[in-house]
Amino acid sequence: MPGPLLETLKGTKQDIAPVWLMRQAGRYLPEYRELRAEKGGFLELVYDSDAATEITVQPIRRFAFDGAILFSDILIVPHAMGQGLEFLAGEGPKLSPTLLEATLSDFSEAKERFDPIYETVRKTRAMISNQVTMLGFAGSPWTVATYMIAGQGSKDQGSARLLAYRDPQRMQEICDAIIEVSVEYLRGQIEAGAEAVQLFDSWAGSLAPDEFERWVIAPNAAIAEAIKQSHPGTPVIGFPKGAGAKLPAYARETGVDAVGLDETLDPVWAHASLPEGMPVQGNFDPLLLEAGGPALSKRVDTIIKAFEDRPHVFNLGHGIGQFTPIEHVEELLRTLRRG
Numbered sequence: 001m002p003g004p005l006l007e008t009l010k011g012t013k014q015d016i017a018p019v020w021l022m023r024q025a026g027r028y029l030p031e032y033r034e035l036r037a038e039k040g041g042f043l044e045l046v047y048d049s050d051a052a053t054e055i056t057v058q059p060i061r062r063f064a065f066d067g068a069i070l071f072s073d074i075l076i077v078p079h080a081m082g083q084g085l086e087f088l089a090g091e092g093p094k095l096s097p098t099l100l101e102a103t104l105s106d107f108s109e110a111k112e113r114f115d116p117i118y119e120t121v122r123k124t125r126a127m128i129s130n131q132v133t134m135l136g137f138a139g140s141p142w143t144v145a146t147y148m149i150a151g152q153g154s155k156d157q158g159s160a161r162l163l164a165y166r167d168p169q170r171m172q173e174i175c176d177a178i179i180e181v182s183v184e185y186l187r188g189q190i191e192a193g194a195e196a197v198q199l200f201d202s203w204a205g206s207l208a209p210d211e212f213e214r215w216v217i218a219p220n221a222a223i224a225e226a227i228k229q230s231h232p233g234t235p236v237i238g239f240p241k242g243a244g245a246k247l248p249a250y251a252r253e254t255g256v257d258a259v260g261l262d263e264t265l266d267p268v269w270a271h272a273s274l275p276e277g278m279p280v281q282g283n284f285d286p287l288l289l290e291a292g293g294p295a296l297s298k299r300v301d302t303i304i305k306a307f308e309d310r311p312h313v314f315n316l317g318h319g320i321g322q323f324t325p326i327e328h329v330e331e332l333l334r335t336l337r338r339g
Contacts, residue, residue, distance in 0.1 A: 002195075003131040005066040008311045009196050009235035009258050009279055016337055017304060017312045020067030020135065021329070022282075023319030024059040028326070031058050042087045046072050049119035056124045060132055062326075063333060067133045067196075067313075068124055070189065072117050074139025074200055077181055078148045080114055082107025091152075098151035100159060104177050114185055118192040125193030136194030138186050140201035140240070141178040141219035148174065157206045164211060175219050183226040190231045198237040198260070199223060202318075205242015212246050217253050224255040237281060241318060248273045263288075263317025267306035279311035284332075286316045292328040297335045304336070 002010075005018040026032055032055055036045060045051045055071040075093050079085040081104070084096040097106070125134045146160040147153065164171040186197050204216045224236045239260030240250050251259045251274050258279035261270055267283050274280065283303050288296055303314070314336055320329075 001130070003066060003129075003133050005133040005313060006195050006235070008313050009133075009237065011257075011277060011279060011311055013309075013311045017307075017314040018066035018133075019314040019333065019336055020065045020069060020133075021059075021320050022069070022316050024063075024065060024069060025055045025071045026320065027322035028320055028324045028329075029058055029062070030326075031062075042073070043085065046076065047113070047116045049116045049123060052116070052120040053123040053127065056120065057127055060128055063329060065132070067135045068128050069135045069198075070117070070121055070124070070137060070194070072120070072137070074137070074144060074202075075147060076113060076117060077138060077144055077178060077185060080109065080111050080185070081177065081181055082109050083148060093147065093152060095147055095151045099145075099149045099174060100151075100163075104174065111184075114188055117185075118188050121189050121192035121194050134193050134195050135198060136186060136189030136196070137198040137200060138182045138223075140199045140204070140216065140223075140238075141175040141182065142207070142215040143201050143203045144178050144182075145171070145174050145215075146203050148178075157203050161206065161211070164215060168214075171215070175215065179219055179222050179226075183223055186223070186227060187230055190227070190234050194234070196235040196237060197227065198239055199256070201238070201240040201243075203242070204240035205244065209246060212243070213249075216240055216243075216246075217250055220250070220254040220256065228255065235279075239282070248275075251275055251278055258311075258313070260315065261317065265317075267303050271306050271310060274310075277310060279313065280307055281313035282315040282317050284314070284316050286318055286321050286324070289316065289328050289332060290321050290324045292325065292331065296328065296331060300332060300335045 004014045008014055008018055039045055039051050052071045056068050060068050075085055086094050146157040150159040227236055235257040237258045238254055238256035241262045260281045261283040263285035
């Protein structure tokens, strides 16, 4: 029998919403910090399938979440495309050379970098209960492109947005290349044991409406269609952070099976505006989870009430913060599961 998370993503509402948290395998957990201190840097952990499996399973062991999200990073795709990648302490990811300095043809593909990721999926699936859904993921083409173009994260994704305006043909070529590799990557994860996959578009909110159509909706639609052709039973979750009023169009036009909501969206509006019966996920503010207090339980109840008439996966509006107290996660789960 599929677990409650997978059933929900396939459109069956549960009496108690299943739960997993974005970035649930990470720095807020003391067992993660201990393993990282032993093993070394972030990228070394990602490419060590034994370590990555242990990290993926840590929050399941501690909290009994309904989903295990692969421990990896969205920038594995550009790394496999041949762009240099390193994670610098206190600075975040750096890619080189940037696509302002080089072209895609300058890169030498290194698809073997996907192999340890697939092995992590296989090992994790073998370790967890059948009631826990194995979740794979990839970054959406727009968000991945912003890093490949600028070489790092930025506040407004200005370099990528300028390139899209000045040379839309080149931006299209970049996105098409990312789409092709991402489809291969996601299919590999599914064949290794992932039962659902999520597309993270962390920087979708920086685009004007017509640009959103071209660089967010169209690429995500292409990926969702390709996954449905090869693996029609595998749900695809789309998470266009910052989409705001553009979210209903995203939900209708991409063909994803479920949509993730960031914390800025009114859940009552989202329920009224999204396609009837479409599963939703997220909306709880990660900073409220860090803050705790009476507002935590109140907000849980508000979100549950808003989505009581549709399939709903409880999750955050983005990734859990590294300073989130363990006891606040426990309080959230008690509130959610009290039935």
